[in-house]
Amino acid sequence: MPFPTAAFRRPLATLVEGITLRAPAQALPVPPASDRSVWDPRAGSADRIGIDDLVARAGGERATPWPQPRASDAARVHRDGDRTAWEDAAFERQRRLSRAAVAAAATLDETWIDEVVDGVVLLCEQSSWCWPAHDDTRSVHGSVLATVTDPFVDLGAGEVVAQLAWIDHLLGEQLDARAPRLRARIRHEARTRVFAPFQRRRDWHWIGLDGDVHNWNPWIHGNVIVAALRLLDRPDEAIERDRIVALAVEGLDRYVAVLPADGAIDEGYAYWWNGAARALEALDVLAHATDGAVDTTAVTALRETVAFPHRSHLGGDWFVNHADGQARPPADQPWHALHRAARRHGDTAAAALAASHRRPGTPAATEREGLGRLLRGLTDPAWVLASPAPPPLPRDVWLPSTQVFLARERAGSSDGLALVAKGGHNGEHHNHNDVGAVVVAVDGVPVLVDAGRPTYTAATFGPDRYDIWTMQSAWHNVPVVRGVTQPAGADAVARDAHAEATDDLAVFRVDLADAYPDAGLASWRRRAALDRTRGRIEIDDAWHFSDDAPTADDTRAHLLVAGEVTLERGGARVVPIEGARPVRLRWPSDIKVTAEVRELDDPLLTEVWGERLTHLALPLASRTHVQLTVELDTPTEDLR
Incomplete structure (x- = not known):
């Protein structure tokens, strides 16, 4: 695997040299729906309460129209500055698809698989996966709507391509039986909208070539890694798969290189979840995809950033907020991601903060932060069975x-x-x-x-x-x-x-x-x-x-x-x-x-x-x- 070596010495560089990636079908750390020891709602190890909740909520919306992000709402970013009208519809469409995917994995019911097919095709036919507020189409092409021949890779594109990769991994066998060639469509769209521009353009501001590395970097690179690991699965794509993962790790390396030794995030606690946490999750996926060969626990900044949430905790749902962070962010954060990182890095205080938010009898994860985070939370036994603990609250x-x-x-x-x-x-x-x-x-x-x-x-x-x-x-x-x-x-x-x-x-x-x-x-x-x-x-x-x-x-x-x-x-x-x-x-x-x-x-x-x-x-x-x-x-x- 051609990772950079002498010319690019950063915290991760020496850790990924010469590694071998697992085969695409085994590259992601979640069992597919065919593994009934995990997904059977009666006897599987996945979180039964969470699955039942998702199936119930998905059932209540199945007969309703899918949310539709509209072109006129996309244009509002340039007309009156409003970005939420388009984003709210797009986000809810993806969350509905995540709920349907879990329902399909749990039941293997053809009607739920059809619901997933509908959601996947809607995403494939959506003109752009880029959030309109991020697209450079206005400055480059003079357009207020996305230019489909020049896709922009942003947070939104990363989230969609990763969601499709997780669905392909989770339900590939069922999709092949119910909608033959749909998976080929997924791969076509992933290549056109993400893989090709990601490789072609290296001036994306979020790569951090100018030294200004922010939370987009690990968020997007982590999603690109997930997508490349699963969707580039033809033998003739093996070299490209290695190259894209290497480019993404090189990008992550820039983020880790500027992460301070004390692990602090200048954007504050609320942005830790979509910055440092995304880096930890991406590296956790990479550890699985390399059979543990990638071990970043010795990287001081990564180890210390695991502690940042509890070092920012005031009490209850209240946290230190600076910059654009909220003092009381939504309580349903992906606490399982912090718990997993704390276990990997041996930080008992960080694990205690995460466990303080584990409520027995409630779902172990939600779809609010994406399908990958949902699946990881539902299928992490240590998190599903975690006992509540008091938060550490350092003096x-x-x-x-x-x-x-x-x-x-x-x-x-x-x-x-x-x-x-x-x-x-x-x-x-x-x-x-x-x-x-x-x-x-x-x-x-x-x-x-x-x-x-x-x-x-x-x-x-x-x-x-x-x-x-x-x-x-x-x-x-x-x-x-x-x-x-x-x-x-x-x-x-x-x-x-x-x-x-x-x-x-x-x-x-x-x-x-x-x-x-x-x-x-x-x-x-x-x-x-x-x-x-x-x-x-x-x-x-x-x-x-x-x-x-x-x-x-x-x-x-x-x-x-x-x-x-x-x-x-x-x-x-x-x-x-x-x-x-x-x-x-x-x-x-x-x-x-x-x-x-x-x-x-x-x-x-x-x-x-x-x-x-x-x-x-x-x-x-x-x-x-x-x-x-x-x-x-x-x-x-x-x-x-």
């Missing part, structure tokens, strides 16, 4: 690569206060302008918050990105200095960020001056500390200007608060969402705070925060220092 976490610090009152418990602070820079992936931002949680629930992101539109990744309020530093828990907010770009950067922790005190320090290059700052030193002995968080800011001018009213501290806020002299009482205990915020009593209630109407925000967030602005005129504190509320306290 202190410091990730130097992203300069993110998390401290809670005690290990193993979300009770009380937790502090999150970050340095970093404003050129991170899916960046928000948030250098120096703090988040405070009580009982695991954020109260001083990072709003996250609204629904993606065409503007989200265009020149107007920072017109979106959630991306701006004025809507994060950082100051506005002389009316100046933080700009985007890696030059807006934290200085001297560091953290330290003892049994009594956890402290994060940073200088924010370089994050405000046009504000004339000599320094803006922020100290955020959790005093464990007093159950108190302190946020101290001290600053001075290069011109020694006094501070004016256009310099303000900002706080974004989730919950019911009652302003009082010298502070505010906040009743957080989700039933967490009330807290009191305190600041100097002569500061006249203004509060702006931000009504929320975007579902990605309301499903996390409810109907509103409150934005507090604290004018800092004539000051060179201010302290804000957060403590649990007690009934006897009186701020009057």
Whole structure:
């Protein structure tokens, strides 16, 4: 197998030299439907509860029309910026097909096989597998619809080709009997839409040739590996199969090469699932396809990134969120993928976080994240039979690569206060302008918050990105200095960020001056500390200007608060969402705070925060220092 060697020395290169791939029919790590010891719903080892749930839901929709992504909705990306109308229909079409595929594997019923045939043909006849928001057809061809003679390989194309490969692997024998030559159609479309352009064009931005490697890289390369392993199965395609898998591994190597030694993801926890987790899953498939010859457990960054989810956990369904991540992502993540990676890398804490989400009597996996993830979860006995465990909730976490610090009152418990602070820079992936931002949680629930992101539109990744309020530093828990907010770009950067922790005190320090290059700052030193002995968080800011001018009213501290806020002299009482205990915020009593209630109407925000967030602005005129504190509320306290 012609993997690169001397010219391309990266973490994976030496691990894949000279390996031999299994035959296509045995290359994917899921038994086919013909293996009734796994798929028989009465006696098989696959998750019976999950299969029964999928069959029931699939049965309820079988007589209904298939979702239809429409051309007019695809064009909306270029007309009004809406991308969800097309994507929602396309995603639900694929999820329906995944449900039908499992129903067919479990029952071998011809009516379910026909349902799979219908879904496969719909995908084969869909003009493009690329999500319209990603296609370059407008810039290259002047078209608002896909150019079928010049397909673009993106996340969507990768997801479809992998789904078809998993179906071919799972139900190939049944498809040959029920719809002869359909599998040849699958292979034709895979070659035309993915294999040929993947090899022909090597300027895909997600390959990372410019050094900017992001989560698309492992997501797409992992899906290409799955598709090539299964669908390139003719003897005369063996060399091409090796070449495509080698190119995909070379691409994965670029991702692993820039993954920091601490395993942190600058896009945050929510993107770990479709970045580092995708890399771990792709390498797990490759380990199976090579009979274990590919063993990446010694790669430090991969081992450490397995720990990233539990190092980002606040409690319950709440996680540290930066960039475009949500503070409370959907709870039904593919936890089996984390569990499997934790077992492979011997990380018991990571396995415990995954197991804390295993609910006996509920399905072991869902179709929301793709057919491959669904099949892996349903057929992983260690996951299906896993017992619930308490999450690890480490007391202190410091990730130097992203300069993110998390401290809670005690290990193993979300009770009380937790502090999150970050340095970093404003050129991170899916960046928000948030250098120096703090988040405070009580009982695991954020109260001083990072709003996250609204629904993606065409503007989200265009020149107007920072017109979106959630991306701006004025809507994060950082100051506005002389009316100046933080700009985007890696030059807006934290200085001297560091953290330290003892049994009594956890402290994060940073200088924010370089994050405000046009504000004339000599320094803006922020100290955020959790005093464990007093159950108190302190946020101290001290600053001075290069011109020694006094501070004016256009310099303000900002706080974004989730919950019911009652302003009082010298502070505010906040009743957080989700039933967490009330807290009191305190600041100097002569500061006249203004509060702006931000009504929320975007579902990605309301499903996390409810109907509103409150934005507090604290004018800092004539000051060179201010302290804000957060403590649990007690009934006897009186701020009057």
